[in-house]
Amino acid sequence: MDFEPITRPLTDAExxxxxxxxxxxxxxxxxxxxxxxxxxxxxxxxxxxxGDTPPVHQDDKRIVPAWAAGIAVASIGVGAGSVGLGCCAWLVLQGLASVTLNSVLMVTLPLAGLAMVATAIGGAISKARAAVTKNVFEGPVTHHTEIHNNSTTRGAFFARTRNEIR
Structure with a gap:
């Protein structure tokens, strides 16, 4: 269809x-x-x-191993769990966004108490262990410093030297 350019305004009918x-x-x-x-x-x-045509059986030729189906189900579960953890973190961070001095003290006070109790228990255990240890040596002590030149070397590339000290 060839159109000629219109240079005049169109009428309502046109x-x-x-x-x-x-x-x-x-x-x-x-x-x-x-x-x-x-x-x-x-x-x-x-x-x-x-009427409608009757349904025709079409064989399912997809092969999905059991491990692949298991991984797919597990990934859906992990994804749902991570969404739950993300929501939990968001709620915690929303609560921490409006932090005041009193709220910080109220949150950290039990933690400081637990740390003090753990330190006291650790100190008591270390002092109890230190008090029990007592070394008593009885008998003569001899110290031999004689070296006999009785060394043997064997091997070409991987040499092995044995020195006998008595």
Missing amino acids: ARAEAERIITQSFQPAAPPVRHFPTSFRDDTEVPAY
Whole structure:
């Protein structure tokens, strides 16, 4: 369709006709896409003369190993759990966003008390252990510092030397 440019304003009838043409042209159904490859399943059964066609059994050729299905289910569970942890962290951080001195003291006071108790128990245990240890040595002590030159070396690349000290 060749159109000549309009240099004058349209009349109401011409504008209405042009708008109707543009609307009908834009709402025309598109042509179905052209398939460039054959489908994987062809049903050659006869179509009934009237009514719906009966369903045809199509074999399921997907192979999903059990471990893959298990990993998929586990990943969904981990994702849901991480969303729950994220919500919990968000709630905690929202509460910490409005921190005052009194709230900090009230939160840290039990922790400081637990730390003091743990330190006291650790100190008591270390003092109890230190008091029990007592070394008593009885008998003569001899110290030999004689070296006899009785060394042997064996091997070419990986040499091994044995020195005897008595």
